[in-house]
Amino acid sequence: MNKRSGTESKKKIINAALKVFTEHGYKGASMRMIAGAADISVGGLYLYFDNKEDLYLTLMKETFSDFTQKVSSALKDTRTSSEAFNLFITLYLNNAKEHRGLILIQGREHKFTFGMDIKRRFFIHQRGAIEEIIQRGIKSGEFRKCNVKEASKIIFCVLRGFILSLIVEPAALFSPEECSNLILKGLLKNNSETALGETNGS
Amino acid sequence: MNKRSGTESKKKIINAALKVFTEHGYKGASMRMIAGAADISVGGLYLYFDNKEDLYLTLMKETFSDFTQKVSSALKDTRTSSEAFNLFITLYLNNAKEHRGLILIQGREHKFTFGMDIKRRFFIHQRGAIEEIIQRGIKSGEFRKCNVKEASKIIFCVLRGFILSLIVEPAALFSPEECSNLILKGLLKNNSETALGETNGS
Amino acid sequence: MNKRSGTESKKKIINAALKVFTEHGYKGASMRMIAGAADISVGGLYLYFDNKEDLYLTLMKETFSDFTQKVSSALKDTRTSSEAFNLFITLYLNNAKEHRGLILIQGREHKFTFGMDIKRRFFIHQRGAIEEIIQRGIKSGEFRKCNVKEASKIIFCVLRGFILSLIVEPAALFSPEECSNLILKGLLKNNSETALGETNGS
Amino acid sequence: MNKRSGTESKKKIINAALKVFTEHGYKGASMRMIAGAADISVGGLYLYFDNKEDLYLTLMKETFSDFTQKVSSALKDTRTSSEAFNLFITLYLNNAKEHRGLILIQGREHKFTFGMDIKRRFFIHQRGAIEEIIQRGIKSGEFRKCNVKEASKIIFCVLRGFILSLIVEPAALFSPEECSNLILKGLLKNNSETALGETNGS
DNA sequence: GATGAATGAGTCTTCATTCAT
DNA sequence: GATGAATGAAGACTCATTCAT
Structure with a gap:
């Protein structure tokens, strides 16, 4: 017979559900x-x-909307594109870590497409955010010119891979910073090293 | 009452189970x-x-053992390390596509670590294969020098991301070949372009 | 959807289960x-x-605890040891009749020792009650001297046999009173007839 | 593809079934x-x-028929009624021990009366055997006069109780010989001690 | 708004029984 | 006669969902 306001209860439930779904999966919860x-x-x-x-x-x-808001408000306080980019990556990775990739890998059960639309919208939105950062970086001369759409796709691909590795075999993983740097290297203008190259260059 | 040989039935079941588990997850099947x-x-x-x-x-x-065998037998007929590398990536990606990432993303349910050992062993084995290819490529002068362990980790990370993208939002994906090339660029000796760079360079 | 208080339901279930287990056995129910x-x-x-x-x-x-309580409260109102003895036998036999020997003969299934501990404790407790009655009877001079432990064992043996006969072939049975008397004869002081003897003596 | 004669196989099955039913009960086997x-x-x-x-x-x-035959053939070689009586008790008890009371307590499952007819017939037959022994003992003057039908009922009751005790709490049991003697005491002519009396008499 | 007892369809698993070989 | 793969109904147990209080 706890008395709570409706919204309060709803929030409590959502938080609890997030934890439980994260830990046990949709069917398992x-x-x-x-x-x-x-x-x-x-x-x-x-x-x-x-x-x-x-x-x-x-x-x-x-x-998703929580995360989106957190990101967009955090990005407002950034000066350089590199900073913005780094921030985004960090937020994204931490969020994924916290929810153990709930966003990524849950929902395959139950007719295969469970909640897929929401996810898709989320991904598209996030990719849009990245694209914007890159675009801005190019305009400001901070980043080199590149195919923005392709680049953001690839970045997402790497992010996903990193998150999944985090879950599947955390042992065999380079650090989040390394991940961020790895990608950034490809974007920054004054940097001739390749992603997989170790220093000495061509 | 259909009569089949024992092994025939077992195979039929495994194939069916692969499909169903792939489609619905462990608990969902x-x-x-x-x-x-x-x-x-x-x-x-x-x-x-x-x-x-x-x-x-x-x-x-x-x-896993099917895939491992397929890979190791296919690699025997390759000449250059690039060829071997390309072949590995292609096989890996196709296999993942076929099983919709069963390997990657199942098993979070059921006490969180269901079948994890088998997966880990598989990943370690596959990473070993990649390391060998890179090592050989470096020795032959085909690939540039690099930290082999780190490189193979990153490659796996990208592969995973690619596979996951395949599942989560297939629309927003560059082609497998692009994926392979993207990674290869970083390994090949005479290539000064960065992963995310689009030709014209610094 | 019938609404009942929790305890009410629990009781209903226990009563039902008693009936069904009694009738079909553990596995059969x-x-x-x-x-x-x-x-x-x-x-x-x-x-x-x-x-x-x-x-x-x-x-x-x-x-068991129900029966134990019923017995101990009933025994309080008895004056002579014969009366107490008779009461005990009657209660025991009626209880057994009601539950068709659930107490006695269930539990061989399921690894052979299912619930045996509880039974053993019950039997030991009941035998203790008998021993006490006999002891008191001897002290008061009502019963003749005898090895109390042995006597109670034998009495239980006869009781069990009687209960089992009740279940297995109720037709071929002397009455509960006869059973009680039969045993009592052996305990009473002024009685030279033997259990199986029919009046006229040696 | 073992080749056996039909009857041989049948016997093998029956022996095996006896063991398994004895150990696990009807439903449990x-x-x-x-x-x-x-x-x-x-x-x-x-x-x-x-x-x-x-x-x-x-x-x-x-x-049952095996046991019946064994008993009747064994009884042929006995001289006195006491001897016959003792033999019967011993055979009966050993048989029960071997089959863990299969005869007595199995078959309550499955509609409550499973195989009851067969059992009843068996019991009646065995009781007949006892009656005959007693009758003969009385005629020969070895046993005292008594109500033969009642006596045999009581004897069976005690036997059952003994067998059940054997199963339910073997620890708390007097020996088979004691059991036999206990009953015999009541039948023998020159014996003024009562079943439960411990020597010293009235 | 809130509770938690109650429901019943659905899950994994077992097992007596059948039948092509 | 003999086999053992195959069947499907039934068993113990779970869980999303409902509803009287």
Whole structure:
């Protein structure tokens, strides 16, 4: 008989659900687990969400929009494009770490395309953010000219790979900073080393 | 009552299970589904496998050892290290495509570490193969000198990212060849362009 | 959806389970049967008991402690040792009759020793009660001197036999009173007839 | 592809089934277990028995008739009634011990009356044997006069109790000889001690 | 708004029974 | 006669969902 405002409860549930889904996956997480983690009754869950799927979807939307907001507000305080780029990468990687790649790899169950639209929108949005950073960097002369679309695709690819490695075999991983630097090297103007080259150059 | 040889049935089950697990994940796949896909009765499954977990683990082992064999036999017919490298990447990517990343992203459910050992061994083995190719390429003068261990880690990271992109948003993807070339650029000796650079350079 | 208080449901289940286990044995009783008999859903059973074994064990504990209490409270109102003895036998036999010997003969399945500890404790306790009655009877001069431990063993043996006969071939049975008297004859002081003797003596 | 005569296989199966049923109970014993113990294929079982129930019933019949024959042939070589009586008790108890009371307590599962007819007939037959021994003992003057029917009922009751005690709590048991003597005391002519009395008499 | 007892379809697994070989 | 792969109904147990309180 806890008295809480509706929104308060909803938030509590979402936070709990995020934790539980992250840890056990969609199928592996039970409504009871989530209720327990949210310190609410099982029935209480259904006051705020139609069903498990709805909860999951809402959760993702919130998570995504939270992250998007955090990123865009953080980017406002950056001066150089390198700084902005580094910040983005760091935020992205930390977020992924925290949620153990929930964003990336969950949702294959349940008819194969569970929540895919939301994800896609999220990815497109984030890629847009990167593209903008690069564009700006090129305009300001900080970054060299390149095919912005292709570059952002490749960057995302590397990011994904890094996150997945984080989950799958954390032992065999270079550091986040290295990851960021690795990509940055390719973008910066005054840098003739290749991604895989170790110093001495051509 | 269809009569089949034991091994025939086992193979049929493994193939079916691969498909179903790939499509629905471990928890999302039911034994009934697998039985249906294998065109066998539910009970029949248990003639060949002790339980769901056993089936899944066996499946992974087989899949991995099949792939490992395919790779090592294919590599024998290659001349240059570039060729070998390209071939490895292609096989790896195609295999991943076929199994929709089963190897990569399954197994977070079920106490979080389900079948992880097998995966780790697989990854380590594959990374070993890459390291060997690079080493040989360096020795032959085809590839430039670099930290082989680090390079292979990064390559795997990119591969993983590519595979995941394949699954998560296939639309937004450069081609496998591009992926291979992208990485190769960093290894080849006479190539001063950076990974993300678009020709014209500094 | 019937609403009941938790304890009410639990009792209903235990009563139903007692009936079903008694009638079909441990393996022969299905959770569905029990659920049906308790007028509850299958899932409902698991609200109150972890699993079948837990239900069975709880059931036995309750049954035993119920009986033990009934006996000890009833014995308080008895004056002579003969009366106490008779009462005990009657209660024991009626209880056994009601539960069709659940206490005695279940539990050979399931690794052979299922719930044996609880039973053993029960038997030891009951034998203790008998021993006490005899001891008191001897002290008061009502019963003749005898090896109390041995006597109680034999008495239990006869009781068991009687209960089993009750189940296995109820037709071929002398009455419970006869059983009680039969044993009592051996204990009473002024009685020179032997158990199997029919009046007229040597 | 073992070649055996039909009857040979049948016997092997029955022996195996006896062991397995004895150890696991009716429901607890699986046809596969029995097949394994009989060193025959699962399908092979059904060449000789219609189904599990049939196998069980046949098994009991055979077991009973075997025992009956053993008893009646053994009794032929006895001189005194005491000797005959002792022999009967010993055979009965040993048989029960060997089969862990299969005869007594199995078959409550499966509609409550599984194989009961066979058992009843067996019990009646055995009780008949006892009655005959007592009758003869009385005629010869060895035993005192008594109600033969009642006496044999009581004797069976004690036997059952003894067997059950053997199974349920073997620790708390007097020896088989004691059991035999206990009963015999009541029958023998020149014996004024009562069953439960410990020497010193009235 | 909140609870948690209750539901029942669905999950994995077992096993008596059948039948092509 | 004998085999053992195959079947499918049934068992124990789980869990998303509902609803009386």
